[in-house]
Amino acid sequence: MFISEGFTETAGTMSELYREEIQARQDDVEPLRVGGVVYLNARPLIWALPSLCPWARISFDVPSRLASQLAAKELDVAIVPAIEAFRSSDYVVLSDACIAAADFARSVVIFSRVPLEKVRTLAVDAASRTSAAVSRILLAEKYGVFPEVRELPLGDDPASLDCDAILMIGDRAMTVKRPPLPHVHDLAAEWCSWTGLPLVFAVWVAHSPERDWSHVARIFAAARDRGLAALDIIARKAAADLGLSYTLCYEYLTRDLHFTMGPKEHESLDLFGRLAAKYGFVPANGRLRVIN
Numbered sequence: 001m002f003i004s005e006g007f008t009e010t011a012g013t014m015s016e017l018y019r020e021e022i023q024a025r026q027d028d029v030e031p032l033r034v035g036g037v038v039y040l041n042a043r044p045l046i047w048a049l050p051s052l053c054p055w056a057r058i059s060f061d062v063p064s065r066l067a068s069q070l071a072a073k074e075l076d077v078a079i080v081p082a083i084e085a086f087r088s089s090d091y092v093v094l095s096d097a098c099i100a101a102a103d104f105a106r107s108v109v110i111f112s113r114v115p116l117e118k119v120r121t122l123a124v125d126a127a128s129r130t131s132a133a134v135s136r137i138l139l140a141e142k143y144g145v146f147p148e149v150r151e152l153p154l155g156d157d158p159a160s161l162d163c164d165a166i167l168m169i170g171d172r173a174m175t176v177k178r179p180p181l182p183h184v185h186d187l188a189a190e191w192c193s194w195t196g197l198p199l200v201f202a203v204w205v206a207h208s209p210e211r212d213w214s215h216v217a218r219i220f221a222a223a224r225d226r227g228l229a230a231l232d233i234i235a236r237k238a239a240a241d242l243g244l245s246y247t248l249c250y251e252y253l254t255r256d257l258h259f260t261m262g263p264k265e266h267e268s269l270d271l272f273g274r275l276a277a278k279y280g281f282v283p284a285n286g287r288l289r290v291i292n
């Protein structure tokens with residue numbers, strides 16, 4: 001009786017003593033619902049995340065679906081098309097990690113049966129939101145055309161579409177048989193030559209701006225740095241997974257794409273945000289809030 005009373009008392013005192021610490025640990029281990037883009041181009045951002053952020057519960061999907069899941073608060077944070085960052089004042093961009101290209105991106109391509117200034121129907125990859133908007137902006141601003149826009153559903157054969165032009169992104173643009181159309185335009189190269197700026201496709205976005213995201217932002221930057229130090233391993237694994245050559249994967253990750261935002265990327269995002277607002281794709285005067 002005495003022992004048990006003593007035990008109870010000790011346990012009570014102990015739990016008082018450790019209440020704060022136990023609470024802090026429970027807060028720590030509350031899973032962070034993280035959405036990762038399923039494509040090769042996101043692997044450098046995600047590769048080291050399980051070890052640096054063991055409480056992250058990472059799910060993978062195509063960019064447009066991640067954007068919908070983030071908007072529905074089914075995810076806490078996700079790599080989403082950059083255009084999404086302008087959609088809500090509830091969104092914050094975490095870290096300077098991104099998916100961007102300063103010339104040819106290789107995986108974001110418009111295939112067309114006519115020269116771009118003659119495009120009247122455009123099918124956009126259902127996985128995309130940034131490149132879908134950039135295509136329409138470039139066609140309007142640079143080529144003076146406003147095509148009727150349809151969707152290329154996920155999994156559909158692009159050759160089955162009866163459209164003047166087709167935008168494809170991601171692994172599908174690199175692995176599926178390319179539509180046999182005579183005009184092939186790399187969207188990032190088009191944007192870069194028109195603006196003199198890189199094209200930022202995707203960023204880490206979280207909702208709940210009142211939360212302190214700085215720790216997570218620093219982890220995302222560190223995960224990117226570790227990923228960049230492991231591009232050789234990442235390219236080797238991706239080549240096996242996707243049935244592509246190692247050289248193609250390695251050059252894609254080291255030469256075609258880059259993963260850090262600096263002043264030029266921010267300038268490009270500002271311009272993109274203004275143009276996207278001009279065409280009604282996002283609300284006017286949207287400003288990005290970046291947490292590093």
Ligand SMILES: C=C(O[C@@H]1C=C(C(=O)O)C=C[C@H]1O)C(=O)O
Nearest residue numbers: 063081107128129130131170201
């Ligand atoms: C370079 C790419 O970037 C992607 C393009 C996106 C878009 O167009 O919305 C979104 C996320 C990125 O993963 C690609 O998928 O080929």
